[in-house]
Amino acid sequence: MGAIFILIPALVILYLSIVIVQQGNVAVITIFGKYSRIMTPGLNFKIPFIEFVFRTISIQNRSAELQFQAITNDQANVYFKAMLLYTVTDNSEDQIKNVAFKFIDQANFMQALVRSIEGSIRSFVATKKQAEILGLRNEIVDDVKANLDHILNGWGYHLLDLQINDITFDEEIVKSMSRVVASNNLKAAAENEGQALLITKTKGAEADGNAIRISAEAEREAARLRGQGLAQFREEIAKGMAVAAAEMEKAHLDPSIILFSLWTETMRQVAQDGKGNVIFMDGSVEGFDKTMKQMMALNQNSENKQKK
Missing domain, CATH: 1.20.5 (Single alpha-helices involved in coiled-coils or other helix-helix interfaces)
Structure with a gap:
């Protein structure tokens, strides 16, 4: 009977001494409220009634959905929907202590993280006009990462990615655009x-x-x-x-006959090729004599020019 009384307390103490930490998590141990050490995944032991598991911290990647509003330089309301991906910087003791003791609980940490991201995006959007916002999605993300990385490192976290999935405006602005x-x-x-x-x-x-x-x-x-x-x-x-x-x-003939022949041939050609034109010719002896004299005068004038 005495052995049973000894065995039961021993089993209770052994049970209270065993701590099983799931893969991807780290347990923070305190002694009387003060940080003592960390426990890695697997089977661990602690001192019952003296050491306590203060918090179990996941070192896996975490995500969060964000929705918030910003105002541009020309006083236009812009509505953002974003997906935040973050994780603990590493599982070193210093970083785990930061994660465990910087904030009272996870809700307060998420509130500070979301407000920091919103403030960074709002300060960036406030310097831009509404027509520029849709084309600056990557620039907004880069600006937020640059501003928040050192802040999150001080909290023991690292911002892996920020994806802006949707950017919308007021209905009137959308119609005007x-x-x-x-x-x-x-x-x-x-x-x-x-x-x-x-x-x-x-x-x-x-x-x-x-x-x-x-x-x-x-x-x-x-x-x-x-x-x-x-x-x-x-x-x-x-x-x-x-x-x-x-x-x-x-042949001892008068050369003027040649001129007469040319003249008659010309008249015949004109009459043959004419198309309804009326040509009046003086066929009298006087008219012919006058024409011959004119032609002979032309011939004589041509000969005189050749002699000159």
């Missing part, structure tokens, strides 16, 4: 259409100018060729007349 975007899109479309029309007009003008230039060059070349043909035609006529005149002199 939509109108601005729509008007900018219309402006860009009008500018693009204007540029396209300008390009079309420019290309059309260039094409017309090229066509006119090509046509003018073709006309100039045609005129040159016509002039060359006419000159060659006149040269051939002159050669033919010279040969005919020489033959007439050999």
Whole structure:
């Protein structure tokens, strides 16, 4: 019977001496309210009634959802939804002591952490305009991390990540921003259409100018060729007349007959190729005599020029 009375208290003392710390946690031990040591995961022993487990601290990553409001430089309300990821800096004794004794409990720590993040974001947003906020998501996160890292290190924590999942504005601001975007899109479309029309007009003008230039060059070349043909035609006529005149002199005939023949051929050609034109010709003897004299005078004038 006496052995039972000894065994039961021994078992109670042994039970009270055993401390099992779960993986990913660290137990903080105090003696009469003063920090003594830490216990790592696994089976540990403490002195019953003297050592107490003050707090079990998780060294795993923790997350928290945040919702808060900020005001921009141009007095627009911005609403943020963010996800915070943080953890204990490491499981060293100094860091565990910071985590265990800096705050009364976890709720007070979370309140200080959330308010610090909100204050950092609000101070950053207060320097920006509403139109800039949506494009500064990464800059906001970087600014918060830079401001809070040293503060959290003093508390024994490290900020792993801050993700801003949603940024919204008041309904009126959203509507006005939509109108601005729509008007900018219309402006860009009008500018693009204007540029396209300008390009079309420019290309059309260039094409017309090229066509006119090509046509003018073709006309100039045609005129040159016509002039060359006419000159060659006149040269051939002159050669033919010279040969005919020489033959007439050999036959002791009047060279004016050649002029008469050319004149009659000309009249026949005019009558043949004419298209409804009325040509009056003096067919009388006086008229013919007058024409012959004029032609002989032209011939005589040409000979005098050649002699000179």
